[in-house]
Amino acid sequence: MKASELRTKSPEELRQELHSLLKARFSLRMQKATQQLSNTSQLGKVRRDIARVRTLLAEKSRGQGEA
Secondary structure (H helix, E strand, O other): OHHHHOOOOOOOOOHHHHHHHHHHHHHHHHHHHOOOOOOOHHHHHHHHHHHHHHHHHHHHHHHHHOO
């Protein structure tokens, strides 16, 4: 997911996206633990997406605090 796509979303949509990404990360971790995950690079991609969403949420909250 690109940061430019995420910037157009509202903070509530970003929170929903974060929630779904956290569920996906948990699912991938369980698949890895049970050796059912064939493409382990998915785990890193989800982690980076989570970081992007959290960064944008922090930026938006700082922007509202200053205004």
